[in-house]
Amino acid sequence: MDDVVVVGAGPTGLTAATELARRGVRVRVLDGAAGPHRGSRGKGLQPRTLELLDAMGVADRLVSLGEFELPIRRHGPDGAVEDVVLNRAEPDPTTPWARSLIIPQWRTEQVLRERLAEEGVEVEYGRRVAGLTQDDDGVTVTPEDDGTLRASWVVGADGGTSTVRHELGIGFLGETHDEVRLLLGDVELDGLDRDHWHMWSAPGPLVGTGALYFALCPLPATPTWQVQIAHSDPAVVADEPVLRELVDALGPRIRVRRVVTSGTWRLNVRMVDDYRVGRVFLAGDAAHVHSPAGGQGMNTGISDAVNLGWKLAAVVGGRADETLLDTYTGERLPVAAGVLGLSSELIGRQFWQRTPQQVRDTAGFGTTYRGGPLAALDEGDGPRPGDRAPNAPLVVDGTPTDLFAVRRAADFTVLAFGGAARVAPELPGTVQVLDADALAADGVLREAYGAVDGEVVVIRPDGYVWSRCAPRS
Ligand SMILES: Cc1cc2nc3c(=O)[nH]c(=O)nc-3n(C[C@H](O)[C@H](O)[C@H](O)COP(=O)(O)OP(=O)(O)OC[C@H]3O[C@@H](n4cnc5c(N)ncnc54)[C@H](O)[C@@H]3O)c2cc1C
Known part of the structure; x- marks a missing residue:
């Protein structure tokens, strides 16, 4: 008997499995496909997602294979071009990544x-x-090939058409929008510079089919481009000749050399009303699907997996009561609802029409579990329970590092300010207590947490504040 079987090896299932396995859980991952997917699909890793993946130690590798937010080059019908930078946010010591990382989904999955x-x-x-x-x-669990598997728990990360969801009898509430379609492909081409994400808004080569926009994004560290053509014509077939013809028609110098993948996609906006039945959980597209506008799908799936991973590992390892698992739905369902709302707002809106608030929301920094089942509402300044725990420079044994890196050493990290570490009790191995003032490289840590002398801040394994406790003044 395994501890956990994860169904589906997309970004959600792979993250869930890694979060479990690195905490000593015996996990198996089954995927129905013959091998890894080749398409670039979700090519935007949001900065908050990079922070979550950094705890697994893969953020630097991903960053080395991607590129932060390429400027958008808008091509007008008269051939004029205009460059737009959507997000000008810069990293700082509390936020190592501020913009979305362009990297094809197949590469993220590979890492x-x-x-x-x-x-x-x-x-x-x-x-x-x-x-x-x-x-x-x-x-x-019954795979189609042969035999059965037995596990204490199952994570259904098997995508929008989830078999696990069907088997659980959980509804997928929402709508299919037949009028919004994407012709998709990864191609190699000549005639465009790779320093921009090129976009043509209607009227374009699909005039007559209600084209909304036409986008060609160079995929870093590959020779390929992702092509997206939004339209509403059910008669358009997403095959290689059609894709080639449409892209070639964009300009006299643009020529497709090779079509690597092609396909079509229809808009569904749907979500479940529960993420769990008994011993089985849903995560990622199996639990929520929506428009790719805003680049949220893969990111939300990875965040689901990170939220579930430490909780399930704690229960499997006998360190937590099973009631902890109920907080997974309680924390993630409102986030999924928010993402469906945001991505629906962004449908049909050109990138350059987004408000600064929408740009911030897509980065993922606004996600909070404040007021949720693990964080009773605690209003006030600074990160409160349920909020993102910011980074800060530290010096450990004379070596410069940062809080995000140090956090990898344990599940829970306790920051003890102003001498509070001296009175910290003996804690089990999954908890580390840091003498915040002794390790802080400068004033950033104290300021980022708005901490006073004697205050203790506990950070959860998934990088959110668990609790904080200040001495009475
Ligand atoms: C054009 C486009 C652009 C996008 N852009 C973005 C973006 O910029 N940012 C973003 O965050 N998201 C984006 N997305 C969405 C993103 O691709 C998905 O949200 C993401 O793939 C969901 O990951 P997942 O692991 O939950 O599911 P999937 O990636 O769908 O993985 C599910 C896996 O389960 C397997 N499976 C299915 N059924 C079974 C079964 N019965 N048994 C075993 N295995 C099974 C499948 O083979 C698959 O490997 C985009 C999507 C599209 C189409």
Whole structure:
């Protein structure tokens, strides 16, 4: 019997499996596909997602393979061009990444798979799950190929058409918008510079089919481009000749050399009303789907997986009561609802029409669990329980580092300010207590947490504030 079976090896399933495996949970990952996906789909890793992945130690690798927010080059119908920089936010000592990282989804998945392999777990491809049943002691998973698997818990990260969701009988409430379609592809081409994300708004080559926009984004560290053509014509077939013809028509010098992938996508805006039935959880697209406008889908799935990972590992490891698992739905359902709202607001709105607030919201920094099941409402300045825990420079044994890096050493990190570390009790190995003032490289840590002498701030394994406690004044 395994501890956990993860169904689906997209970004959500790979993150969930890694979060579990690195905490000592015995995990297996089954995926119905013959091998990894080749398409670039979710090519924007939001800065908050990079912070979450940094705790697994993969952010630097991802950053080395991507590029931060390329400027958008708008091509007008008369051939005029205008450059737009959507997000001018700069990193600072509390926020190492401020803009979204352009990197194809297949590459993000590759980095996650490699990280998972370091924990000794390989994805079992060609193992489509056809059904599951659960009882008081565990879950029986039935792959299509042969046999059955038994696990204490199952994570259904099997995408928008989720078999796990169907098996659980959880509804997928929302709508399919037939009038919003995307023709998608990854291509190699000549005739455009790779320093910009090129966009043409209607009227364009799909005039007559209600074209909304036409976008070509160079995919860093690859020879390919992602093509997206938004339209509303059900008669347009997303095959190689159509894609080639449409892209070639954009300009006399633009020529497609090779179509690597092509496909079509229709807009569904749907979500579940529960993320859990008994011993089975849903995460990622299996629980919520929406427009790619705002680049939220993969990011929300990864955040689901990070939220669930430490909680499930704590329960499997006997360090927490099963009631902790109820907080997964309680914390993530409102976030999914917010993401559906944001991405719906952005549909049909050109990138350069976004408000500064929408740009900030897409970065993921606004996500908070304040007032949720683990963070009773605690108004006030500075990060309060449920808020993101910011980074700060530290010096450990004479070596400059930062809080995000030091946090990797334990699940919970306690920041003890102004001598509070001297009175910290003995804590188990998943908790580390830092003497904040002794380690702080400068005043940033204290300022970022708005802490006073004697105050203790506890940071959760997923990088949110768990609690804080100041001496009575
Ligand atoms: C054009 C486009 C652009 C996008 N841009 C962005 C973006 O910029 N940023 C962003 O965050 N998101 C973006 N997205 C959305 C993003 O691609 C998805 O949200 C993301 O893939 C969801 O990840 P997931 O792991 O939950 O599901 P998936 O990636 O769908 O993975 C599910 C996995 O489960 C497997 N599977 C399915 N059924 C079974 C079964 N029965 N048994 C076993 N395995 C099974 C599948 O083979 C697959 O590998 C975009 C999507 C599109 C189409």
